[in-house]
Amino acid sequence: MTLSTWNINSIRVRLPLVLQFIQERQPHILLLQEIKCTNDQFPKSEFEDQGYNVEVHGEKSYNGVAILSKFPIEKVDTTFSGNTLEDQARFLSIEAKLPIGYSNIISLYAPNGGQVNSKKYDEKLNFFQSLKEYISATLRYDLSLIIGGDFNIAAENLDVYDHVQCSNNICFTIQERQKLRALINAGLCDLYRIKNPDKQEWSWWDYKGRFFDMDHGMRIDTIMSSYNVAQSLNDCVIEKAWRRKKSTSDHAPVTAIFSDEKS
């Protein structure tokens, strides 16, 4: 089973590219972020034509998340208990019977945070606090949880192109990294890091300047899961080729491949 996540920065602009990605990669599940449209603007039938069940949590202009699933979707939630940014479309949860077992799958678009120490920055820290408390209260030894998306925080020094230069930048301050660490410590594994313990790869490169040409990026998108799900993991890769394409997103997709056995 293959599960991908991709911050596509507008589904209406990126529909042809996402359809091409589906054709080539054939993910059983695709988590999307920054769809930047309302539910009725989302090209649902185009994905249904490709054999996907589709759930969308959108809003006008900004944010927005969606989940495409080859497996029937059994339960849907557009927020979580305690969500401090409930008015923004950043969270979509489904349940589905996967080959690895019955699972809760979440598409997450964490806030960027704007400027360090701004109002948005505080809201970002508070959002992660509320998400950690929810995940902590929800995780049980018999629950299979997959949470993928744009976390908008790079965890470690090897997750940014220059950890000295980036240390005061949004998405890499100590305060943010502590929030991400606390979320992981609630009982999650970073599936990319399990399979690539030393690799330095990025999932996001700024559109501005020559960031992509210079390979100056950050690894802020990933797929996390409960430990039992991680036992079924075969590989996890960042698909940089999709960031190289014309008229693409500023993020690359991340894909996890699982063995089809229950863990």
Next chain:
DNA sequence: ATGGTAGCATGGCTA
């Protein structure tokens, strides 16, 4: 320190 690009929406916000 600022600006560089991109999308939404058509001025300025968000990233």
